[in-house]
Amino acid sequence: MSAITLTEDEQDVLQELMNVAYGNATAVVADMLDAFASLSIPNIKIMQTHELLQEFQSLKGSSYFFSTQAFVGEFSGESAFFIDDESAKNLATHLELESEEDLDDAILELTNVLTSSLTTRLAQEMDTEVKFSLPSISKIPLSEISHNKTFEQYSQVIVIDTQLNFQDQKINGEIFILTKDGSIEWLKNQLNKILEALM
């Protein structure tokens, strides 16, 4: 497969759609946690899967919780959410959770709410719908990411990377939306349709 690139305009449109979708998802999570998040500008890159895995591996400095949720439709792919150990502990404190099991459950629920509202809104902005596959979420130790079968479905991915940052509670996370090979061309077409409608 030849390398795909996004033009500056396509990147701008995708970044803005992601900004809208992320704002929406953050408001849902902020309500759920009764906390206020500061929003950051999404970072968009096209990467080869092996580069992405290297990027994930570089997060190994601290221990992380990693969860993924796949979505299917014209726009297909997977969202991945990282939350570091310290943030996870702060989340437990904030929610007054006592057991490890409760914390795992809270992280998975946070991932579910965050990524499903984010992806649903992003798809909506691109005039399509996505379905979430079941079982949709699993917690994977970082050391096993490269063995994760789901990544075998991608050769190159559009990575939309954004931060979740609840400053007062010291909870930080990072979200990646990975777009499947077959969806990249579709995505480029949709981005250009949106642009053309404004010209």
Add this chain to the structure above:
Amino acid sequence: MKYLVTDDSKLARLSLIKSLKSLVGEVEIFQATNGQEAVDLVKSEKPDIAFLDLTMPVLDGYGALPLMLEAYPKLKVVVVSADIQERAKTMVIELGAQLHVQKPINADKMQEILDIL
């Protein structure tokens, strides 16, 4: 009337300007891609109404808003943001914005904004 549209995204600026022009016709519209440019344009052009994004490089909307109002107190600022958290809305109103509106803007939303202003 002079308008200022501030957003780091070209898409967001184009879409807002399209809605605005569909209602008010050809008017003087200045564009800024970050908060600092917005502050500078408010000082030099003294627009009547400014549309302001929050999440931007160099200087974000929270930082720019008080400086814009200080530079030209008659300015009416409409914050147009994807950040729809209650606290974000309260903060920008406390900083002096007239309105906080959720992105993206279409002609119907723009009509409501202009009616309120």
